[in-house]
Amino acid sequence: MRDLIVIGAGPAGLGAALQAARAGRDALVLEKERVGGRLNLARAVGNFPWPAAGQTSGAAIVRGLRRQARRSGVRISPEECRWIDRTGRWFIVRTAAAAYRCRAVVVATGVRPLPPAVPLDPAVARLVHYRWNDIPMRRGGRVAVIGAGEVAFDQACSLAERGAAVTVLCRGARPRAYAGLVSLARSLGVRLMLDRPVSRIETSRIPGVTLVTPRGRTRADAVLVAIGGEPSLPALTAAARRMLGHGLYIAGDAAGGRRQAAIAFGDGVDKAMMAAGTIGKDGGAC
Numbered sequence: 001m002r003d004l005i006v007i008g009a010g011p012a013g014l015g016a017a018l019q020a021a022r023a024g025r026d027a028l029v030l031e032k033e034r035v036g037g038r039l040n041l042a043r044a045v046g047n048f049p050w051p052a053a054g055q056t057s058g059a060a061i062v063r064g065l066r067r068q069a070r071r072s073g074v075r076i077s078p079e080e081c082r083w084i085d086r087t088g089r090w091f092i093v094r095t096a097a098a099a100y101r102c103r104a105v106v107v108a109t110g111v112r113p114l115p116p117a118v119p120l121d122p123a124v125a126r127l128v129h130y131r132w133n134d135i136p137m138r139r140g141g142r143v144a145v146i147g148a149g150e151v152a153f154d155q156a157c158s159l160a161e162r163g164a165a166v167t168v169l170c171r172g173a174r175p176r177a178y179a180g181l182v183s184l185a186r187s188l189g190v191r192l193m194l195d196r197p198v199s200r201i202e203t204s205r206i207p208g209v210t211l212v213t214p215r216g217r218t219r220a221d222a223v224l225v226a227i228g229g230e231p232s233l234p235a236l237t238a239a240a241r242r243m244l245g246h247g248l249y250i251a252g253d254a255a256g257g258r259r260q261a262a263i264a265f266g267d268g269v270d271k272a273m274m275a276a277g278t279i280g281k282d283g284g285a286c
């Protein structure tokens with residue numbers, strides 16, 4: 001039994017947990033994979049106000065947040081939330097091994113990447129990735145990146161720095177990432193191809209894949225897809241869903257809106273404060 005369960009330990013979940021710890025709430029964070037969430041993938045983050053102004057890697061920010069969470073007594077359990085229910089005045093948060101009863105829940109589960117809008121047969125699918133560090137790296141290995149936003153270019157830079165020959169295929173006439181990041185990618189040798197919507201990805205006898213676009217074909221040993229994501233929410237029963245905004249809150253990237261780490265962290269703090277209001281009104285245990 002807890003005051004608050006936070007689901008997900010990315011920036012939003014950590015923001016919520018730190019806020020709850022500061023307010024003396026009995027909170028528990030469930031994380032199914034890696035503390036820090038998608039921020040771990042970021043090569044250089046220049047718009048997070050901590051630990052120091054300036055460019056720093058997402059992983060370095062996560063290390064700092066983790067330390068702060070430990071010092072604040074935040075408890076993180078390596079579990080995946082399967083579903084959330086509401087019975088009487090309690091939420092029930094179910095994992096494979098346990099059922100937690102709590103007065104409020106902050107869901108901070110981020111997004112799952114969108115697949116490319118082309119059919120992927122199994123031979124192609126095994127060469128298609130959504131995180132740069134899942135790609136088996138080989139110096140000079142060719143990686144085609146589908147997508148032209150910040151997440152696509154940041155990962156293209158990470159791959160290029162590790163010796164990959166990277167081509168970014170941009171659907172439109174100009175990239176959506178900010179100019180400084182695009183210039184950095186170019187300076188690292190990343191090739192940018194504009195007006196290249198991918199209509200097919202094919203295998204051939206030569207290992208690797210061919211990406212077919214109306215303006216030509218690009219061969220690659222692996223494909224990285226970075227074309228956005230959709231909220232990755234655990235299952236909510238109808239009774240739980242009715243409590244959205246009244247004890248059950250969605251924070252960070254999962255809530256929609258602009259996907260930036262500082263916004264997610266702040267949203268986590270905000271949702272934990274709203275949750276505290278609910279717990280208080282409910283005559284809860286704190």
Ligand SMILES: Cc1cc2nc3c(=O)[nH]c(=O)nc-3n(C[C@H](O)[C@H](O)[C@H](O)COP(=O)(O)OP(=O)(O)OC[C@H]3O[C@@H](n4cnc5c(N)ncnc54)[C@H](O)[C@@H]3O)c2cc1C
Binds near residue numbers: 008081151252
């Ligand atoms: C390559 C890249 C570069 C980026 N660069 C920047 C940048 O420069 N500046 C910036 O501000 N932002 C950047 N971002 C975006 C930033 O990382 C995200 O906005 C931020 O991580 C969102 O935080 P979040 O906590 O909402 O979600 P996430 O970071 O996605 O965290 C969600 C967490 O929930 C966990 N989870 C999901 N489902 C469950 C479940 N059922 N049970 C338990 N745990 C669960 C996941 O494992 C994950 O750890 C970048 C992202 C990427 C991928």
